[in-house]
Amino acid sequence: MSAAIVAAALASCAGCFALKRDTQPLSAESISGYEPYAQFARAAHCLGGSQTWECGDACAANKDFKLYASGGDGTSDLPFYFVGYSPSLASIIVAHGGMEAQDLATALQGPYIAQAPVNLTMFPGVDEDTMVYAGFRDAHSRSADAVLAAVQETIATTGAAVLTTLGHGLGGALAEMDAAYLRLNIPYIRMNTVTFGKPRVGNAAWVDLVDANADSNARINNMRDPIPVLPAQTSTYEHPTGEIHVVQEGMWLACIANNGREDDEDAECTIQSVRRMPDYLLISHQTGPYNGIFIGSEYC
Numbered sequence: 001m002s003a004a005i006v007a008a009a010l011a012s013c014a015g016c017f018a019l020k021r022d023t024q025p026l027s028a029e030s031i032s033g034y035e036p037y038a039q040f041a042r043a044a045h046c047l048g049g050s051q052t053w054e055c056g057d058a059c060a061a062n063k064d065f066k067l068y069a070s071g072g073d074g075t076s077d078l079p080f081y082f083v084g085y086s087p088s089l090a091s092i093i094v095a096h097g098g099m100e101a102q103d104l105a106t107a108l109q110g111p112y113i114a115q116a117p118v119n120l121t122m123f124p125g126v127d128e129d130t131m132v133y134a135g136f137r138d139a140h141s142r143s144a145d146a147v148l149a150a151v152q153e154t155i156a157t158t159g160a161a162v163l164t165t166l167g168h169g170l171g172g173a174l175a176e177m178d179a180a181y182l183r184l185n186i187p188y189i190r191m192n193t194v195t196f197g198k199p200r201v202g203n204a205a206w207v208d209l210v211d212a213n214a215d216s217n218a219r220i221n222n223m224r225d226p227i228p229v230l231p232a233q234t235s236t237y238e239h240p241t242g243e244i245h246v247v248q249e250g251m252w253l254a255c256i257a258n259n260g261r262e263d264d265e266d267a268e269c270t271i272q273s274v275r276r277m278p279d280y281l282l283i284s285h286q287t288g289p290y291n292g293i294f295i296g297s298e299y300c
């Protein structure tokens with residue numbers, strides 16, 4: 001074998017090893033880059049439908065934010081939400097609040113969690129086999145018109161063409177639904193999604209739709225939070241790309257195998273971490289923290 005062929009073989013082998021790596025640690029700078037988003041997700045629990053941007057530390061952490069609309073009644077049928085513009089992130093923000101973690105876990109546990117087709121008037125041009133959890137579909141539909149109108153008003157006023165949807169738990173599920181919904185209805189927008197402790201939302205056709213419409217998706221899961229493994233994959237629920245698993249404070253791993261969808265083989269990613277019932281730690285969901293930021297109505 002010539003030296004050139006050996007060198008080529010070694011070079012391609014190095015490529016092979018690189019492909020086999022299933023996780024990549026985030027830099028401290030990347031981790032702290034998610035802080036404003038965690039504070040917005042926290043504010044979604046704290047603002048409580050107020051029409052002024054005042055909710056204590058969570059609002060103060062993004063003090064340049066311009067609130068355009070807020071609503072919801074704080075129930076799991078219609079969680080609080082808000083829409084506005086962040087000059088420092090150069091993005092429109094759509095944030096949804098969530099619900100009590102134990103109630104969410106109870107609703108999503110069980111051998112069969114019913115799916116329903118998305119509303120094709122709201123999701124124009126989507127395949128008819130695109131299915132989501134019926135409870136998420138209904139909760140999303142109750143805020144969808146108002147959120148879309150507020151986003152259009154924010155675009156008209158600021159000229160912004162970048163939008164970030166975000167939320168924690170149920171709020172993350174609604175943020176994922178908004179990513180597809182708002183992008184389909186405002187096709188020129190750049191769509192980013194950041195979720196914390198998000199459950200699975202829909203079937204394979206649904207996650208294909210989300211991945212086709214979200215330009216970036218960070219699906220941040222804390223330690224052994226069980227919510228991200230509900231509803232079960234056996235009920236044909238999946239996650240889109242972008243898992244980032246917080247394995248300990250200051251150690252966030254991007255799960256990059258399986259095109260960044262769900263990795264059930266890597267011990268460091270969520271599925272393996274929470275596979276066994278005794279390992280379920282609902283407290284990981286309830287409290288975070290996400291780089292020191294606690295999300296939930298008890299942290300306002």
Ligand SMILES: *[C@@H]1O[C@H](CO)[C@@H](O)[C@H](O)[C@H]1NC(C)=O
Pocket residue numbers: 119120121122
């Ligand atoms: C679908 O969405 C449209 C527009 O919001 C609404 O008028 C209609 O009632 C919805 N259909 C169903 C079956 O929920």
